[in-house]
Amino acid sequence: AQKVTQAQTEISVVEKEDVTLDCVYETRDTTYYLFWYKQPPSGELVFLIRRNSFDEQNEISGRYSWNFQKSTSSFNFTITASQVVDSAVYFCALSEALNSGGGADGLTFGKGTHLIIQP
């Protein structure tokens, strides 16, 4: 069965600090997709990134960067020079392409990391 673990329940940093959110996943499939979503206080989840299992290149988008390492089954998310507007709950999620686990469709989410950026 697929599983996503976000061990950090809550992280609090001061504005302008760099912060890394950890994500570790488990899957039996060789083809899968990893996602990060942001949930601001309004409640709606906002898509940040999708990465397929065959692309281990790190990605940078402005102050956001993602480090995908298949060897450690991790897909970590780093915010550089954090800002108060980055405060939110961040979810890592996994989707298996071939459904070898027999589970339902849709994404499997981690429990989320509540990120607090203090001014």
Place this chain on the structure above:
Amino acid sequence: DGGITQSPKYLFRKEGQNVTLSCEQNLNHDAMYWYRQDPGQGLRLIYYSQIVNDFQKGDIAEGYSVSREKKESFPLTVTSAQKNPTAFYLCASSIEAGRSSGELFFGEGSRLTVL
């Protein structure tokens, strides 16, 4: 603008009552999903639908029911059989069905409180 609309945003109900949460999308997406979010629990899949007139149970379907009579609509009924219905409910859609390689688009959620 295209998107997913959930209503009501806040809902209170007495124990023993059924309640229906609305989810409408104008993105022309085939697949729709209902997730439940509890503090510290992340999102858990309740039901999903890959096509009109078809839907499948997710991980925590007991005490819930859905219908998919129209492509754009996927209402969720929380029945009196659901033992702990107080939660935040999120509806989502994706372009295509099947094991999702695509992103999910989410509504703003409905917060249900049982009094």
